[in-house]
Amino acid sequence: MNKLWLIIKREYLIRVKKKSFLLITLLAPLAFATLTLGMGFISGYMATKSSKKVIVKDDAGIFKSFNSTKKGNTYDFTSMPLDSIAKTYDKEGYDLLVHIPDYDGNSKKINVQYYSEKKPGLITLEKIERRIGRAYKNYNIDKSDVDKELLKSFAVDVSLENAKSKSKNDKTGKLSxxxxxxxxxxxGFLLYMVIFIFGTQVMRSVMEEKINRIVEIIISSVKPFQLMVGKVVGVGAVGLTQLTIWIIFIPVIMMIANLIFGGGIDSSNISELQGQINPDDLKDFNISQVINEFFALNWWVILPAFVLFFLGGYFLYSSLFAAVGSAIGDDQGxxxxxxxPITIPVIFAMIIMMNTLNDPDSPLAVFGSIFPLFSPIVMPARLPFDPPIWQVILSLALLIATCVLFIWMSAKIYRAGILMYGKKLSIKEMGKMIFKK
Amino acid sequence: MPVLKIDNVVKRFHNKTAVNGASFEVNKGKIFGLLGPNGAGKTTLIRIITSILKADEGAVFLNGEKLNEFHPTQIGYMPEERGLYKKMKVGEQLLYLAQLRGMSYKDAKKAIVDWMTKFEMQDWWNKKIEELSKGMQQKVQFIVTVVHSPKLIILDEPFTGLDPVNTELIRKEIMNLSANGTTIIFSTHRMEQVEEICEDIVLVNEGKVILDGKVAKIKEDFKENKYKVEFAGEINDDLLSGLEVEDKDGSSFVFKLDIGQTSNDLLKILLDNGVSIKSFNEILPSLNDIFIKLVTD
Structure with missing residues (x-):
């Protein structure tokens, strides 16, 4: 026990005492903030730059005007014959020429043709399609006897609220x-990062000892299992330290950054990019509502479960990384x-996690949150949506059982692998080691 | 009672038997040679003694007790493949490894300072291993091996890669430790080094012990009754007719005596014939010769 503690202490201190640890720990939140803000800037910039100049040849005569908005495409009209404008539109600085054919006022399906030197993006085409469709609709309304104001008065703003919402404010069901x-x-994303970053660190540390040959001296004093576990725990403790610092620092820096740069950034671009949350949904709520809803979450389940999935996921994957580190020969390449074989399930889990955010109770999400190779990343993403408690418990039980099995298997590979100098082990050989007594 | 007793140890790997029923004993305070060519099973045997590997059959006894989890603290081991943490400082590395060997922080620190003073490396405490020269690293490696005052020290090819100055330094320390009662196992495939240092040896080949005993006794057992005579002047060829001459040049002969003949018989013949003898030596076989003879027979 004492020796295990020595190993954990060394693995922890050797990393935490490095200048680069301090640097990364302090700079990563800054980098994260810069990245987020940068993405905001870029998407804002792209939105203005990606707008196309479109010239419209309108034979139907139904378009009175195309109001060009700040971010959208710009539209101009031409009365030139189609043949000649088709030859010159690009020289006049237009990206696309759209030809709207004569309209009989009845057709429900109209083919509009466009001309373009370069292949336009899908989004550009869809935007133009929507725009033209709206124009036809308005034209048809105008032509009919229907009163436009009356038509508008039919519209109702619907807001879907959770009947069981704990919040007294009727607007916040959606907010939760x-x-x-x-x-x-x-x-989910945090666990994905943790598994990759710290799992790789465990692997490197194992490789370092093997390549340095010091491992032989160490395991003549301690059992290989102690060394492996000490390493995994030590590196894991570094991860926890770093996470704690980040959890405190990132929101603080984000807030400061928002105060300083807040005015210059169109925050809707950030959210649009992340794709999950519509910023328009947020503007109806104030900070105190957000805080109230935040604390109304089922933290008594979320927090302990998150910690357990964090530990389970980290131990499961880092023990695999340790086994791989021991199996690698002198050539790190x-x-x-x-x-x-380790990264594939992690990436799968990440993809399932992304889908889980949109539909937390889909069969895929439920499967992903229970299957032990995916659950450390997928289940945390379901936790805030109050999944059935039996699923959480089943998932944890499976994760712990798998974790024990994997640590046991990895220890077997590790024990033999660290002493095999020079050559890389094949997966088949690693399999043999597991089943050797 | 022997410090170390290897009793019929067998170790198999999936495609070969590395140690095949090896048995021998090492006595207290001796410098013991574990010899054999590359791949003979020496390193596997050492890894079994140091508890890195477990024997499939047989047992190892240290001071009469079957090997247990406390024994590693009594053993000092310098593997053939030397290794230290490159990025760790000399002092903290030595402290860490000494504590893993069961020393308290305080005892470890004191012992390390003593050894560093002995090797005149007091100023290296805060230097990283990667900043040291190869020779300096070897000294650190040696301290790692002996810092916890082990009763048994196992050195696997200790002189590989050492320059003559460091070889001499380490050799002297090995002798010192031995004189103070520490038992040392010295594993090598370079037989000539062993003859100078070791009193007892065991010779392994293909996982088996093929020879075991005192160096002097082994040489005596394997000698072939050969004598080298240096002389002045000429020797008449007729004189040699009754003797078996193995080798000759202008001023010396090597004679091999028949069974029953003694060196005195040979001397008498030479003296009676008026040969002017400058030197007369018995030729003992080197361990290398013995080994080659045993392996090829």
Whole structure:
């Protein structure tokens, strides 16, 4: 026990005492903030730059005007014959020429043709389609006897609210879903990062000892299992330290950044990019409502479960990374083929997690949150949506059982692998080691 | 009672038997040679003694007790493949490894300072291993092996990669430790080093012990009754007719005596014939010769 503690302490201190640890820990939140803000800037910039100049040849004569908005495409009209404008539109600086054919006022399906030198993007085409469709609709309304104001008065603004919402404010049922989605995404993504970053660190540390040959001296004093567990725990503790610092720092820096740069950024672009939350949904709520809803979440389940999935996921994958580290020969370049089988499930889990955010109770999400290779990333993303408690417990039980099994298997590979110098082990050989007594 | 007793140890790997029923004993305070060519099973045997590997059959006894989890603290081991944490400082590395060997922080610190003073490396405490020269690293490696005052020290090819100055330094320390009662196992495939240092040896080949005993006794057992005579002047060829000459040049002969003949018989013949003898030596086989003879027979 004492020796295990020594190993954990060394693995922890050697990393935490490095200048680069301090640097990364402090700079990563800054980098994260810069990245988020940068993405906001870029998407805002792209939105203005990606707008196309379109010239319309309107034979139907139904378009009175195309109001060009700030972000959208710009539209001009021409009365030139189609043949000649088709030859010159690009020289006049237009990206597209759209030809609207004569309209009989009855057809429900109209083919509008466009001319373009370069292939336009799908989004551009869809925008133009929507625009033209709206124009036809308005034209048809105008032509009919229907009163436009009357038509508008039929519209009703619907807001779907949760009948069981704990919040007294009738507007916040949706807010709780928005907050749950944000929290779910953050937790799932965090675990994905943790598994990759710290799992790889465990692997490197194992490889370092093997390549340095010091491992032989160490395991003549302690059991290989102690060394492996000490390493995994030590590196995991570094991860927890870093996470704690980040959880405190990132929101603080984001807030400061928002105060400083807030005016210059169109925050809707950030959310649009993330795709999950519509910023328009947020503007109806004030900060105190957000805070209330945040604390109304089922933290008594979320927090302990998150910690358990964090530990389970980290131990499961880092023990696999340790086994792979021990199986790699002196040539570190060979490692790819062995790392692949570990990274594939992690990436799968990430993809399922993304889908879970949109539909937390879909069969895929339920499967992903229970299957032990995916659950450390997928289940945290379901936790804020109050999944059935039996699913959480089943998932945890499976995760813990798998974790024990994987640590046991990895220890077997590790024990033999660290002493095999020079050559990389194949997956087949690793399999043999597991079943050797 | 022997410090170390290896009793019929067998170790198999999936496609070969690395140690095949090896048995021998090592006595207290001796420098013991574990010899054999590359791949003979020496390193596997050492890894079993150091508890890195478990024997499939047989047992290892340290001071009469079957190997248990407390024994690693009594053993110092320098593997053939040397290794230290490159990025760790000398002092903290030594402290860490000494504590893993069961020393308290305080005892470890004191012992490390003593050894560093002995090797005149007091100023290296805060230097990283990667900043040291190869020779300096070897000294650190040696301290790692001996810092916890083990009763048994196992050195696997200790002189590989050492320059003559460091070889001498380490050799002297090995002798010192031995004189103070520490038992040392010295594993190598370079037989000539062993003859100078070791009193007892065991010779392994293909996982089996093929020879075991005192160096002097082994040489005696394997000697072939050969004598080298250096002389002045000429020797008449007729004189040699009754003797078996193995080798000759202008000023010396190597004779191999028949069974029953003694060196005195040979001397008498030479003296009676008026040969002017400058030197007369018995030729003992080197361990290398013995080994080659045993393996090829």
């Amino acid at each position: 879903v928005i907050i749950a989605t944000a929290l779910a995404g953050a937790m 060979e490692s790819q083929s062995l790392i692949m």
